[in-house]
Amino acid sequence: VSQRIEALREQIEEANYQYYGLDQPTLSDAEYDALLQELIRLEKEHPEFLTPDSPSQRVGGYIAKEFPKVRHAEALLSLDNAFDAGDLLEFDRRVRSMVAEVEYVVELKIDGLTVALTYEDGALVRGATRGDGEVGEEITANLKTIPAIPLRLRKQADRLDVRGEGYMPKGSFLRLNQEREEAGQPLFANPRNAAAGSLRQLDSRITAQRKLGYFAYQVLTPEEGELASQTAVLDYLKEQGFSVNPEYRVFSAIEEVIAYCGEMVEKRHNYPYDIDGLVIKVNDIAQQRELGFTAKSPRWAIAYKFPA
């Protein structure tokens, strides 16, 4: 039985990774559900084999009284904003006044909410909202219901702190508001509010029904020393099984970044999730360290906000 349970877990998590990590589904929904139902049945019959990182724990069933507070390993940053080419040229001038040759990575700014994840010995042990940047709400049970968040890392790491954006895809948002309309419940104003409400549900079974997504974009670990650039961080996150938004670009001149921002203003509604801008980062980690932080924001990153 324990071999069967182990085999089912592997198959289910592999299917999750293929679907949410690589965007290449391998099992049909029916096949996936059949495996999950068999795993849940076997774990019920043999509770001695149940473990907290089993994919059966994704379906929720945990009702919190309230959310404990948790202090983040490192304060979660907030980004300075740029609204036009002038702001971006000014950002580039400040960067170049401190470092020589610089390359920028430009990532989508998903309109969701920041979620910090902590893995110990490869298992997801804690997840939290941003809160005030220092202290957030511990919402691990809810986060376990998001298939795009791996319960176990794919490669060995003693400890891994990941930052990313929790969000609700537009399809989930429309379906949810339809259901609420039919049930005579108040509608959510936008996917960001719906995601925040869903992640802060006390009953994780409700979170599990909300079909949320997650895009990882940052790591805080000793391994980070071996990760020399933001693009290497994104590759590492993909290798570890995280869903990383594929729409990122690398540019060596701010004029190219400005042109790309202009393009993206036109294309911002072409995605199955809301985006409210782009995040421009110095690619080289050593240069990020040289540039450091102001009181509240990194000097090596800026958010370009789309016109309202």
Ligand SMILES: COc1nc2nc(N)nc(N)c2nc1C
């Ligand atoms: C380095 O700090 C950040 N990086 C980010 N990257 C992306 N893609 N999206 C964000 N919302 C974001 N937010 C922060 C504070």
